[in-house]
């Protein structure tokens with residue numbers, strides 16, 4: 528397969544394809560939750576989206592193979608920030624058969640970074656649940672994010688790792 532990867536803003540017609548990508552990694556409940564947050568953003572004014580949320584897709588051979596997004600950080604993440612203007616990388620998933628060295632995640636992350644910079648954000652914070660330790664954590668280390676702490680939500684036994692990168 529030719530991996531000429533394009534990235535662009537998500538739109539309504541992408542939702543089903545996005546669901547398929549997310550289903551490789553998330554439970555049904557999580558897929559519904561995440562796609563709903565994308566739908567909410569698409570349906571709000573583009574000038575002032577909810578929580579300043581922006582979502583993007585990666586496409587190769589006319590097929591959506593990845594999805595990523597950023598937003599204003601959840602309040603519980605602010606203590607990990609080292610600048611006054613952090614954004615949160617709130618989603619980054621590449622379809623299982625397209626991940627791992629083909630450059631899709633890098634293309635999405637670069638797109639997010641460029642868009643976040645345009646909106647004057649100075650830092651990208653990301654949290655990732657332990658279940659992604661093997662498939663995701665190494666990517667953030669590799670892409671120059673620094674591990675800045677761990678998050679243990681009161682309602683869960685699952686620790687999330689938190690990273691930050693100045694942009």
Ligand SMILES: CC(C)(COP(=O)(O)OP(=O)(O)OC[C@H]1O[C@@H](n2cnc3c(N)ncnc32)[C@H](O)[C@@H]1OP(=O)(O)O)[C@@H](O)C(=O)NCCC(=O)NCCS
Pocket residue numbers: 552619620621622625626627628629630631632633634654655656659661662663664665666669
């Ligand atoms: C994490 C993820 C988005 C990265 O996207 P990707 O398309 O696999 O990444 P790329 O192909 O752009 O990889 C870029 C570099 O990072 C490396 N890399 C990717 N995933 C890695 C991992 N888990 N551990 C170590 N290195 C990794 C690649 O080998 C590549 O190295 P190179 O620059 O020397 O070629 C993707 O693997 C994915 O969707 N993983 C499963 C879901 C997940 O864990 N998401 C994160 C949840 S928060």
